[in-house]
Amino acid sequence: MTDEWKPKILGIICNWCSYAGADLAGSARTQYPPDIRTIRVMCTGRVDTLFIMKAFANGADGVLVSGCHFGDCHYLEGNFKAAKRMFLIKSVLKNMGIEDKRFRMTFVSASEGAKWAKVVEDVVKTVTELGPSPLKEFRQ
Amino acid sequence: MVDETKSQKPRVGVYICHCGTNIAGSIDIKELQDFAQTIPNVVLADEYQYMCSTPGQKKIEDAIKEHGLTGIVVAACSPRLHEPTFRTASKEGGLNPFRFEMANIREQNSWVHMHDRQGATDKAKDALKMAVAKASLLEDLFPKSVPVEHSAMVVGAGVGGIQAALDLASSGIKTYLIEKAPTIGGRMSQLDKTFPTLDCSQCILTPKMVDVGRHPNIELMTYTEVEKVEGYIGNFDITLRKKARGVLTPTEAETRGIVGGGCNGCGDCEQVCPVIKPNPFEMGMAPRKAIYIYHPQVVPLIYTVDFDSCVKCGLCVEACGEKKAIDLEQEDEFVTVKVGTAVLAVGYELFPVEKKTEWGYKRYDNVITSLEFERLICASGPTGGKVIRPSDGETPKKIGFVLCAGSRDNTGIGKPYCSRFCCMYSLKHAHQLHEKIPGSQSYLFYMDIRSFGKMYEEFYYRIQDEGAKFIRGRVAKIEEDPITKNPHVLTEDTLLGQPVDIELDMVVLASAVQPTEETNHVRHLFGVSQSMDGWLLEAHPKLNPCGTTTAGVFLAGVCQGPKDIPDTVAQAEGAAAAASIPIHVGEVELEPYFAMCIEEKCAGCGMCVNLCPYSALDLVEKNGRTVMQVTEAKCKGCGTCGGFCPGGAIWMQHFATPQIVAQIDAFLLGGEQ
Amino acid sequence: MSGKTHQYAFFLGCIAPNRYPGIESAAIKTSRNLGIELLPLKGASCCPAPGAFGSIDLKVWYAMAARNLVLAEQMNTDIALICNGCYKSIWEVNHKLKHHDELRDDVNEVLKEIDMEFKGTINVRHLAEIYYDEKICGVAKLADSITTPLKGVKIAVHYGCHLLKPRKEREFEAEGVGDTENPMWMEELVAALGAEPVQYRNKMQCCGAGGGVRGYDIAHALDITNEKLINMSEVGADAITEVCPFCQLQFDRGQIEIGEKFGVEWAIPVLHYNELLGLAQGMSPQDLALDLHGISCEPFLNKLR
């Protein structure tokens, strides 16, 4: 623990696009940092703001929600509805004293393996630069 | 749902797969296994070389009985690959298959962190913890079987769609073949001959077109487009727009009480129509009237009025006379049909190669595209098969073929992919030229000749032997001699290392191909994804090339990616077979990921009702309270309602809030309990 | 928009002021007639020559161009210029420094030594492109300013390389300027003067002078020029027009040099677009110092009368 701090990042990703994209990054052996743990849901529409709050409350340093591009949702517009909801999260996070950059929603399709790798790289970079979540220190 | 295993303390069995060195090469399996033993609820942690192999699966089956397991976790590849395999194994072992959970430590771990063993192992540990947490809370679920409508739809009637429809229909399935153009046949009907055998394209296609026309199980609907798609595998409700073609078929005429009438294709109307427009089938090189057919062999042989250009003079109506086939006031009609599965075969179009301005297409008269060349050399084409120079009608003797015209191009203007059939048809064009015009000379400007099919390299050999000249260099530019209108092709012969300036009579651009404009619209209707380059995305490039991620929807032909006729037909047969399976089985199991209302918690606010994209939810009165109710048959399990309900009153089966929260907790609190 | 004057810092470069001063004079006067004020950019230097300096050390090229840009930043005025070489240096360096932080930091470290800093606050435009821009001038307004139409002459347009190419790096505010294979907007500008623009083979080929080749291997450079002259004469051009004094030098002096070196005689007058515009707006050949041209403009002027 002492040597190098590694961020704890939770990813909630949809089965049809981002999870498939992440799998594709795997088949293509596109390398990216390992600091993300993913939960698969069928659609980003399933993502309850509670999950994100819970993650931060539990000490996550960052959360990524990723789904299909608009217009590409397997369930027509679950991603759109999720995005509207996720938009609200940002201000709530600010009120909780968490930099809103710790939370991101992205759109990665099943054919965008390289993009997935890039997204994770980006998120890890952003969160690493921000350092440990202020909430985590507060908890301790 | 009385469930005896529910009250029991969870007993989870964990299996870690090496996948040879795919996983074991980057993740410390031993460390992971030791760790697994320490996770709460885990009663057994095993590892094996190849979990998906028969002995691997057997391990699971045996352990379930032996250890009274209530949940299984396999840490291996992606659930998108082997979840079905292990669900079956769990079932074989006597456990409800939905008590299985997979931890993806290959695609999303060992393969993407190949050089960070510790990072990968740590990540795998968390993935295991999370999967065990979820498995501990999983419940028995029972998939619903739904009957499958004994009919299918094929969208697009090029050679791909035609083949798929014939196969489906011949296996006894009622098949709707939908074509937006007035005739079937697609691109293949525009071709003169086909490589490598040089069969006449029409000769081999026409019998199939005729078969389609008279197959008792095929309902052919030309000049028709898909308007709306509802439902799911087994039960699609598809609304079609039958565009007003202004001309009645004999059957349509009969329903209107016109006995013995309707269009018989006599063409009298065409003679009198005063409006002249370019014929798209002839790539605009020949005229057609406002009432027209593409070419004499159309199926069905019914004329069509182009209402965009028709001036409603009524001359055609007069000419048609007693047949009373023409109805200038006809309007679009909508019909809805029910089908079990669908095959998309919507084909392709040429990349607008004029965008590559250095080659001067549309600026220089004697620079044409390959499809224009097909029409020019075709005996039934606008010149009766006489190849002529557009600038002066002379017979060209020296013709250049520019390969990769817009393909393999990363500038953002062209297409990054290889269009796959242009090498071969350019070889064919060279042959046709030599055959048709004695003393003619072809020049093929190429980067690589991709002749990878059966008898293709042999064809290349043959064309070389016939005297075609191959110049290995991508064409830098084409210049027109302002006086003779002769195009000069400038490139480097890279094998000689010398710039070349070759004066020709005519140049044919082997233009790249691209998805048609409407492909995007169609794929949205059917919920099909696209690849990076816009082609429709198959479920798996190798193991499921005809399927899509939408159950019951399949792909055939170039709409999935450039391919020639043999490959198109092969894929069409594959798609037809795949599409017929659920129909012949007669029922499909739907994944039981439905929403359920926890009535005690539901406030009856109704917010979820509007969110559901499939109108699966309603508010109902129950015991004096207003609560939400799910129609399971309509619910597709997206979870949008569950993600939103302010009161947490929606239970999303298999993705329930406690299950997801348990995963989050396992990741973030796991070590600290 | 009309009536409003647009002000630009006028970047002169080397060849126009020091070899063809008529271009400078004409640019100022003709632009004024179009509501465009060209203000002196005091202390500007060579752009510096992209071929020569870019070849030796791109870093020096960035820094020297940046110094010129900062002079205009200090005036808080966009730059207008009349030379494609200058455009390449001044526009491209401005663009690169605006988009690459690392490059900008490098350059600013040098500029600090002379108390300057590149901020990236201004834009750079070629005067010809400004003329074509409907938002500022446009072909119609240009045509309105003509008093003595250049009737009865065929003019071959040489676009030059560095204004338009490389296409993927250029961005123009005026619409319809960007095509590099068969642009027609300068022909429109020429037609607006009453002259007839002619199309010739390989129109977009380089004049041959760039990249230091004129100095390194004059015969090589002239051989390229000669090919262009053949193509232009094939369609009966009475004059050549361009928007780059360096191209002008290559075509104008080049014809004499071709005569000397290859024994091939040419006499096609070469006029910068601003010189043509000057004539069409009623300036006399003396006002334009056309007598300084290597190839006599007399036959062309005679044809006009």
Add this chain to the structure above:
Amino acid sequence: MAKAKGYSDENLSVRLADRYYRTEDASPDFLKNVEKIGMTIAHMCYQCGTCTGSCPSAPRSSYRIRKFVRRAVLGLENDALTDPDLWLCTTCYSCTDRCPRDIAPTDIIMAMRNLAFKREIVPRNFLNTVQFIYKTGHGVPNNDVNRAARVRLGLEAEPETTAKYAEFIPGIQKILDHYGLKDKADEILAEGQ
């Protein structure tokens, strides 16, 4: 590395010199340096020849831009930098405009010229320009005929540049000196005498 033959007949040694390309011939950083200075992706070249086919210099010389790109990819630094053809590019950017792989061959040439200059390989005319600019701020300085003409046109004899405002010249000299350009130019020119 080419294997030395060491035949007693020097002429035969030269005529029969080992002409294999071996991986040892590759200069390890050449490609990297070229790509960095040129800000382009030489290694993506698939040798299609579009660049040479576009090049106005190719049809009148042995200059092949495609070959230089190849040399970058293979690390043939010496071959590239000592080839006099390197200086025949007019920087017309036709190749860059058309390269289907979105490479900028022109900038590869510019980068190679920069690297050649580091080795003091550079044609004299380039250095003369440096000297003029160091002195006057202009690559093509004013002269008396021109001054007279300017006055005739109603312009000032000296344009509004460093020609008129000499106080700006020291700043320019500082920039050039920062890179040691003037000294290096003088030195190379002196050596060439």
